[in-house]
Amino acid sequence: MKRLIVSFTTAASLLLTPAVVSGHVKWFTEAEPAKEPIEEIISPFFIFTALFTAAILSVLPQVLPKFMNVEPVRKLDRKLEEMRPYTFPILRYGAAAALVIQVLTGGLFAPELAYETVLVPILTWAAIAAIFVPHRYAVRTGAVLILCLFLNKVFQYGIFHMLDYAFYLAVIFVLLMAGTKYEKWGFPLLYLATGLSLCWVAVEKWVYPGMAEDIIISHGVPTFGFAAETFVSLSAFIEFVVGYLLVVGILNRLLAFVLTGIFMMTTTLFGFVEIIGHFMIHIILATFIIEGVSFYKPPISIHKTIIDQMVFVFLNFLFVLCTFLLIYFRFA
Numbered sequence: 001m002k003r004l005i006v007s008f009t010t011a012a013s014l015l016l017t018p019a020v021v022s023g024h025v026k027w028f029t030e031a032e033p034a035k036e037p038i039e040e041i042i043s044p045f046f047i048f049t050a051l052f053t054a055a056i057l058s059v060l061p062q063v064l065p066k067f068m069n070v071e072p073v074r075k076l077d078r079k080l081e082e083m084r085p086y087t088f089p090i091l092r093y094g095a096a097a098a099l100v101i102q103v104l105t106g107g108l109f110a111p112e113l114a115y116e117t118v119l120v121p122i123l124t125w126a127a128i129a130a131i132f133v134p135h136r137y138a139v140r141t142g143a144v145l146i147l148c149l150f151l152n153k154v155f156q157y158g159i160f161h162m163l164d165y166a167f168y169l170a171v172i173f174v175l176l177m178a179g180t181k182y183e184k185w186g187f188p189l190l191y192l193a194t195g196l197s198l199c200w201v202a203v204e205k206w207v208y209p210g211m212a213e214d215i216i217i218s219h220g221v222p223t224f225g226f227a228a229e230t231f232v233s234l235s236a237f238i239e240f241v242v243g244y245l246l247v248v249g250i251l252n253r254l255l256a257f258v259l260t261g262i263f264m265m266t267t268t269l270f271g272f273v274e275i276i277g278h279f280m281i282h283i284i285l286a287t288f289i290i291e292g293v294s295f296y297k298p299p300i301s302i303h304k305t306i307i308d309q310m311v312f313v314f315l316n317f318l319f320v321l322c323t324f325l326l327i328y329f330r331f332a
Contacts (some may be wrong), residue, residue, distance in 0.1 A: 051242060057317050126145055173186055
C-alpha cells in the first residue's frame, strides 16, 4: 500500500514529461498490439489509483471557484473573453491548415490514415479551397466534403479506430452550423468530442500497454523511477482525467493551457509526425483557451449541496472510466 501511495503522489510529475499526452501511440511504434487480459488491467494498483483519482476530482469543483476569484486570474479571463469573436476564424482556418499539412504528407486526419486513391487528395484540396472562401455556403460545402472524407475513413478503418479522431466531427458541425440558430451548440460539442477522444485514446494504454512501453524504451522517455508498466498506467490515468474534465466542464481554460504546453513538449521527442498528428488539437485548444466555460453548464450544477456534488463526481468518474474500459476492451 505504501508503494501505491508514493507512486500516485509523485504521478503529478508526469505532467512534466512529453510521454503523458503523446496519446496516439500507434503513430510512434511498430510493435504489434497485444491485448492485456482484463484481470491484469484491473489490478489492485489500477483500482487504488482509480479510487484515489475519483476522490481528488470530487474535491476539485469545491476548490476551483476560489482559484478563479484570484484577481490576476479574473483579469486574464476578461482579456481572453474579449477575443471570443476570433474563435470561429481560428477554428476555420486552422482546420484548413491542418488538412493542407496532412494532404502534403500523404495522410488524412492522422499520420497512419494514408489515402489510397487519387480522389481523396482531390476532395481534400476542394474542401480546403471551399473553407478559405469567405462565404458561409462555401464553408459549409467544405465541411460536407470533410464529413465525406471522414466517413470514408470510418468504412476503411472501422468506427472504433476513428473514435480517436471524433473531434473532427465536432469541427465539421461547427463549420456547418456557423451563422444558424444551432451555432451555439458548436463549441459545447467540440468540448465533448475532444474530451471523449482523449478518454478513448487513454484507454488504449491500458488495453495495449506493450505499444506504449515500446515507445518508452525506444525513445528513452524518462519514467522518474517508475517501472515502464506503472508509468504507462499513470500516464493513461492523467490523460483520461484531462478528457473527463473537458467533458464535465471543469478547468477547461487551464487544461487547454496545460495540454498545449505538453503537446509542444512532445514535439521534442517525436518531431514532425507529432506536428502532423496534433496540429488540429493545437487549434482546438487555442479556441478553448479563449472560450473558457461560460457557455457551458456543468452536470455537477444540478446538485445543490457540497456532499451531493462530491458524491456525484466520485461515482460518475468511476462509471465513465469503467464504461470506456469495457467498451474499448470488447470492441477495439
